[in-house]
Amino acid sequence: MIEQINISNIHRVYFIGIGGIGMSAIARYFLSMGIKVFGYDKTSTALTNALVQEGALISFEDDPTACPADVDMVVYTPAIPADSAIKQFYAQLNLPLLKRSDVLGIISNNSYNICIAGTHGKTTISTMVAHVLRDADYGCNAFLGGISSNYGTNFWSSKKNCTVIEADEYDRSFLKLHPNVIAITAMDADHLDIYGTAEAMEDAFLAFVSKLEDGGLLLTKKGLPRERSFTAKQHFTYHLTNTDADIHISELAISDGGYLYDVNGPGWTLNRVRLNMGGMHNVENSLVAIAIAKYLQVDDERILKAIANFKGVKRRFEYIIKNEKVVYIDDYAHHPEELRALIGGVRGLYPGKKITLVFQPHLFSRTRDFAAGFAESLSLADEVAIMPIYPAREKPMEGVSSELIAQQMTTPVSLLKEKNLLTFIETSYPELLVTAGAGDIDQSIEPIKKLLLHQ
16 A cells, blocks of 8 residues: 555645654655645654744644644654554544655655665764765755754755665664665664564664665675675775775874865775864764765765765754863764764863763663663763653663663763753863763753853
8 A cells, every 4th residue: 555655646744743853854855845744743842843934734732633634644653652642533534644664665766765774873974975965966855864954954855866865773664765875884782672682683784785776885884793694786895994994094183173084995085085073983974975975976076075064963963062161062872882982082082171971861671771881881981970761652661760870880970850950060060061862851952051151
């Protein structure tokens, strides 16, 4: 039934959970086509406000009486509870009820698709790839998992039938895509509530690679699990420093809060690349964007210009304050390896400063599964405060709390309640503050910013 849906026959769409970062990108896609968009989410946010300004009609009550019955399609996020009154209302109407991944599958069925996958790094890389193609006038459509700082959006359209998609492994969503180019950044164990084991998750990535169209390009980070099982004919590896990788850097210099380096690829080099954002992991991320642009025969000078003016992604190593008195960085990191890369990147740029980090764990299951890993990564900071776990779609689990992480740490750590977050910051007088997490910690960014600027 899903395969038979023709987007050209869709005129009115309802989104259940429209405020999610992935859902809102698809909503923007339909709005760009002149299709009427309706939706529900539980709270009003900057993202839902932006969608309303762009023409969407959104309600914030799980009340079917406010829902139009004459829609052609309903899109929902897996985060919506099964007992949602709106979801049950539309199910009874026998309308097409699709997951976000189903819609991306339909859209990608008639496009040349560059799909960025991996347990971390995919949002920055997909945004960087899409930015390079847009800035270089190659052109692309983009469905991103974050807000591009260059353009202030997570979606844009183009006349070019080329689409950059952040390919999400959660719920095996990426298996519905039709990739012509695949990049895999990492395959660390995650989403074990879905997969059960790390091996099952790795199996899903192998299945995703098997979907690569004939003649397509596969890029993977050197050293991924089961690397030899990837079967693509055109397969290149990348790595920041490992010269055994097909794509790697040389001649690295840190300059003015950014990086200058050369990139060596299979049969090509790109010299004097300038990246004006923090984090050595972002230098590595740029290798994927550069390799894909080279594969698509984008001119070298245009690639260099685009990388240099890339401003990053909201909540990915994002500078909130950067002055002589205090530096405040916010990041979406919610996995031990992401936190390790984040803290390492901060330490590399500011080796003499004390790092104070506030972390909000995301999901009870992830905290339970990776408590030791979180403790090890967080201990790389100088002082840490941990907020209560953000539950998202989960109910509390007995014996699982932020204390599970704190009790295994070797760095001074405080356990916070939401209401004393600002008190902690006010009394710790941080010279370099980092906030991290995928929950609602971003709602505290502006209050923290105001506090630090007026201390």
